Amino acid sequence: MTQKKTEIRIPLFSAQDRDNLRWLWSKYLKKKAPWLLVVMLMVLVQGLVYQQFLSLTESGLRVIFDAGAINDLIQVCAVVFFLFAVRGLMAYLVPRITIRISNQAVFEMRRDLVSHMMSLDLAYFERTKSGEIMQRLVGQTQSLGAFVGQSTANAVRDAVTVVIVSGYLIYKNPILFTTAVVVLPFIIWVMNYVAWRVKKGQIEAEKAIGNYMNGIEETVNGMRTVKISNQEPMEESRLLEGTRSIRDLQMRVQTTQALVMPTIDLSSAFVYVLVIGGGGYMVLNPNFDVDGAAIITFLLGMVMVFDPARLLAQYFGALNGQMVLLDRIRSLYQETPTIADAPAAVTDFDTSGDIVLSGVTFAYSPEQPLFDGLDMTFKGGQVSAIVGATGSGKTTILSLLSRLYDVKGGHITIGGTPIDKLKVNKLRSSFSVVAQDIVIFNNSIWENIRYVNPDATEAEVWQAAENAEIADFIRQRGDAPVGPKGAQLSGGQKQRIAIARAFLRDAPILLLDEATSALDQATEARIKSALDRLTKGKTTIIVAHRLSSVSDSDSIFVLESGKLVEQGKHDRLLKENGLYAQLYKAQKKGYDER
Structure with a gap:
């Protein structure tokens, strides 16, 4: 007898998701409320343009069908062109403003994340993969910022368009509109399923990407050992396995999201058939005050509803994935320093x-x-x-x-x-510290020494370099960078940089x-007198x-x-x-x- 595997459903919008959204709003978006209100007004104008377009289209069709004056038709066309010119201007201004808002929010978020990260204990960095930290600071914040900015603005525009145009269609023909929305429960069910699958897949994908980034960093940092031990095939295989895992997870997410469009397309086709059939019956039946112009306008209105509805469905399909990113980013703030x-x-x-x-x-x-x-x-x-x-x-x-x-x-x-x-x-x-794990930046040796005391004079830096027996080497290299983590330096040269820093800091x-x-005995003997001066008093x-x-x-x-x-x-x-x-x-x- 086989046991059926049951999946634990992840809530679509959990209490944590709602709390995260409130945090995002209060911390990064609330102060930008005036600009968001301007964007909302522009979006409202875009929706009203569509409603007016439908009204004018019906009037224009009646001019044609009823053999109206040519001047009336020209006037209708001119007003339609003006309306779409206004919508085009709004379509240009809205992304300009939202991109500015979202980029500023991303900047502030990264600034706060870096500031908070710097306050955390050393123990946090020793137990957390560096790839995971980089993923939060770079990829996840950028993705969330783009989504919160332009994607959300477009979704609001689409939602406003659906509401305004639907309201107009209900006003024009409530019976026909009610018939058209019979497929709505089915669409909602599909979107609910897609959103759950996307959220589940996104959680797994983010973990896989974090592990992959950490694997890349480990391979790059250990490339000397990889080369010496001739383990390039093993590292290639390890990274390829991570790449394959990410590919499979992303395919699962995107395959699930791909269900949205055909579902809405088939639903749209069903609705159009109902509208054409039902509307045609109303035109032919003298008991209904409906003409051909009204039916054509109604069909055009349904197109205007379903097209933004499709985009809106895509947005909600991706929203749950973004909730995962938001939770990952905010989780860094749950790490609190114990040393304070x-x-x-x-x-x-x-x-x-x-x-x-x-x-x-x-x-x-x-x-x-x-x-x-x-x-x-x-x-x-x-x-x-x-x-x-x-x-x-x-x-x-x-x-x-x-x-x-x-x-x-x-x-x-x-x-x-x-x-x-x-x-x-x-x-x-x-404290002045000369540690065995020396941090070297991809800058000149001069700047690496001055790192511990940015306000030091040129003479003080040179004196520290002379004391550490590295001044001649600085003159040879000049301002040339030393490579990532000092890859172009020997172990002894790195330690002399650390010793020079101790001279420059001059702490008690x-x-x-x-x-x-990392110094040979001859070099150690040469700088022993310098170390004696460094330790004096x-x-x-x-x-x-x-x-x-x-x-x-x-x-x-x-x-x-x-x-x-x-x-x-x-x-x-x-x-x-x-x-x-x-x-x-x-x-x-x-x-x-x-």
């Missing part, structure tokens, strides 16, 4: 004081706790180093200090002030996260894998699996012959064997 300024946050604190971690508890996920009651003290004005195996929590400590994440328990203080009581921007402006607390990991925390680079530190903290297992100076830790000594000897042996 406390109600009584302060800006003044002792940046030269000790940095203390007291009973710190932290986990990226509840299933994998990292720190449980961690205590550490980094002395103000001194150089401290954090070492340990990969995954021991070294870089996480720097993230907690700068509040990229908040501790789950315990607290962190700088100069005695808890960092969660400080303004976030003030806290972060007190310096965080070095594997600052020299500053509270410096170094995260390092190469232990020889931290041997001169005032204090070294050794982490293992999120626990502080050793602490002290280099010589003392070697004498204790613990984990640090083992790591140091293993590295030294590795260097000696090279």
Whole structure:
């Protein structure tokens, strides 16, 4: 016995859809209400032109059929031409205004999305695909803007035309019009079915497009690995599978939408047959005060009703798909930052004081706790180093200090002030950071250095470049862009840009996260004096894998699996012959064997 698969129906216009529409209106369209009112008046004029055209057409036909004066016919034709000239002017002005309104709404929406996105925590970007973010900011906002603008204006025009012309036809012949609309329930049923199928398909298509965009980004960013490992066929196959999925989903949506036009065409044909048959009977029957001119005008009016009705049906068929886009865009606002300024946050604190971690508890996920009651003290004005195996929590400590994440328990203080009581921007402006994941923009090296301090003078930028041993390379390249994500630079050149940024920012607390990991020993030796100048008089925390680079530190903290297992100076830790000594000897042996 087979079980019948049941589909869960998605509401055509759910409470969420209505709430999203209210949000769109109040946030981006309500302030443009005066211009929307102007558009509505222009649309009303377009509808009235059709009604007057029908009236004049009937009068013109009677002039012809009743052998009226030629002057009367010329007058009717002149008025008709004038009316359509007015409609043509309205047809030009309406899209001009609506395009301006929609483009401004798209601009404001993207501006607000970018602003809100910048306020979100780092955790959001680490769990969200970048392709999904780009899809919202670029494709979905543009599609929604075009739909809300010109498509909606056209739909309103079509709806007004249907109402006005239908009202006129009812006035002229209510019996014939009632006969003509018998197919309306069937059309409504078809549109209801189409709208549901389109909404369902659009949800799946948007997910597929997001995954596809993310796949493209991953392939482009990892092209070096793809080429080296000779995996072009695999990547081609992976992207082709995504393309195929999008094609199939779009075909489903568009095939469903294709039902609309033939349905309305067949319904129109049925209506025209009823009008011709019923109208012809009325003309032939002396009990009805109907002539040939009235029937021809009525048929022309039905054409004017069904043509915009077809376009209106298409609009409602696509509307549910746009509701999906609107919900996706608005869902970004449901992401709220957890790291924010406390109600009584302060800006003044002792940046030269000790940095203390007291009973710190932290986990990226509840299933994998990292720190449980961690205590550490980094002395103000001194150089401290954090070492340990990969995954021991070294870089996480720097993230907690700068509040990229908040501790789950315990607290962190700088100069005695808890960092969660400080303004976030003030806290972060007190750090200069040289990270292992260096962000390089497709601009000149000069502009990449100046990124951290746009107001820096030319002399200050050059001095920072000289200190980081990259000034000569800048002179060689000039203003040439460095490629997407610095593709034309070596790892060492990228790290020297990061070091130059730290010199230029000149903040009182310096965080070095594997600052020299991509430098060979000769280059590291050349900039060691520069790093010494950079750290002089500053509270410096170094995260390092190469232990020889931290041997001169005032204090070294050794982490293992999120626990502080050793602490002290280099010589003392070697004498204790613990984990640090083992790591140091293993590295030294590795260097000696090279």
